[in-house]
Amino acid sequence: MSVSRFRHRGRARRVTPVAAGLAFALVLAGCGGTTQDSANDADEGGDEPAAEANPDADYETGLSIAMLPKSVNNPYFEASSEGAEAVTTELEGEYEYTGPSDASASSQVSYINTLSQQATDVVLLSANDPNALCSSLDQARTGETVVVTFDSDVDAACRDAFVSQVDGDEVGLALIEMAAEQIGGSGQVAILSATANATNQNAWIEVIQEQVDTNPDYADIELTGVVYGDDEDEKSFQETQGLLQANPDLDAIISPTTVGIAAAARYISSSQYKGKVALTGLGTPNQMREFVKDGTVTEFALWDPTALGELAAYTGAAIASGIITGAEGETFTAGDLGEYTIGADGVVVLGPPTRFNADNIDDFDF
Ligand code: RAM
Numbered sequence: 001m002s003v004s005r006f007r008h009r010g011r012a013r014r015v016t017p018v019a020a021g022l023a024f025a026l027v028l029a030g031c032g033g034t035t036q037d038s039a040n041d042a043d044e045g046g047d048e049p050a051a052e053a054n055p056d057a058d059y060e061t062g063l064s065i066a067m068l069p070k071s072v073n074n075p076y077f078e079a080s081s082e083g084a085e086a087v088t089t090e091l092e093g094e095y096e097y098t099g100p101s102d103a104s105a106s107s108q109v110s111y112i113n114t115l116s117q118q119a120t121d122v123v124l125l126s127a128n129d130p131n132a133l134c135s136s137l138d139q140a141r142t143g144e145t146v147v148v149t150f151d152s153d154v155d156a157a158c159r160d161a162f163v164s165q166v167d168g169d170e171v172g173l174a175l176i177e178m179a180a181e182q183i184g185g186s187g188q189v190a191i192l193s194a195t196a197n198a199t200n201q202n203a204w205i206e207v208i209q210e211q212v213d214t215n216p217d218y219a220d221i222e223l224t225g226v227v228y229g230d231d232e233d234e235k236s237f238q239e240t241q242g243l244l245q246a247n248p249d250l251d252a253i254i255s256p257t258t259v260g261i262a263a264a265a266r267y268i269s270s271s272q273y274k275g276k277v278a279l280t281g282l283g284t285p286n287q288m289r290e291f292v293k294d295g296t297v298t299e300f301a302l303w304d305p306t307a308l309g310e311l312a313a314y315t316g317a318a319i320a321s322g323i324i325t326g327a328e329g330e331t332f333t334a335g336d337l338g339e340y341t342i343g344a345d346g347v348v349v350l351g352p353p354t355r356f357n358a359d360n361i362d363d364f365d366f
Pocket of ligand 1: 070074076077126151152194200231256257258259282283
């Protein structure tokens with residue numbers, strides 16, 4: 001990890017630690033039973049912005065922007081990083097891509113602390129846990145750092161905004177729909193996920209479960225369970241093997257992780273299950289191309305991870321520049337991506353997912 005110190009850029013909306021302590025004391029004095037949570041709410045994206053937005057302001061140049069993915073060495077996050085780096089270069093800033101090799105929250109804490117000590121202006125974070133990072137994020141935000149989550153969120157009180165790849169339930173709906181289509185609407189389906197605490201995968205799995213439980217279109221589908229490959233190639237490969245051996249009647253695997261689906265495809269493509277057990281989920285076209293061409297996979301989905309990184313960087317830079325505060329209804333222009341509006345709870349949505357199959361996979365390169 002780089003130890004270079006970033007240039008410190010103060011921002012008008014940030015209170016100093018002393019002022020923050022005073023404000024907290026005043027809140028306590030004035031409200032008797034006020035909790036830490038309700039004090040945090042004052043800085044939460046969506047409710048009460050800490051300062052007025054100035055939509056006419058320009059993006060500041062020279063911002064230090066860092067991306068902290070769930071784990072490094074994942075082509076999905078490398079693509080997001082390319083997007084964030086391009087925006088940083090455009091804004092004449094300093095860019096760093098840094099993070100752990102394992103997708104765990106405890107590993108991410110020290111990276112957050114280091115970036116915070118470096119007074120990094122903007123941290124773009126894909127979180128491995130919704131709550132476990134909050135105290136280090138609070139500390140970073142009490143200093144000079146804008147925290148924008150992208151891809152996988154934390155509790156809304158612990159960040160300035162969240163850049164979501166897709167709107168609400170759409171990912172989960174697309175996943176169960178693809179699986180159902182590929183097995184003729186009936187059969188046993190299992191899930192090969194990333195880590196057990198991942199906010200994004202857990203939200204998608206919840207939608208899949210709810211659909212199976214309540215949607216008459218999926219009345220003949222049985223969800224047999226979830227296994228976790230921890231976004232590690234080898235573990236995902238082994239979990240796929242174990243899943244198939246333990247469930248001889250399995251009809252499909254949904255893997256809502258680019259690492260998981262690629263490892264599962266590799267296992268299935270050279271096993272007796274090829275052509276018998278369907279595999280779908282979220283993957284990058286470059287990792288999945290050979291498995292679509294060899295008939296292991298019919299269709300899967302994803303969004304553009306590079307554009308996700310770009311939008312995250314613009315969102316963080318817009319907050320650091322005072323163009324927006326992260327409150328609902330504010331708008332900003334994210335370069336060539338166009339204009340975006342902050343939604344409820346400080347969420348900005350990139351757009352709908354794309355489905356990839358033999359007809360279109362060669363049109364994509366990420
Ligand atoms: C993996 C990560 C990431 C997720 C994608 C689909 O790369 O788990 O968080 O969004 O898959």
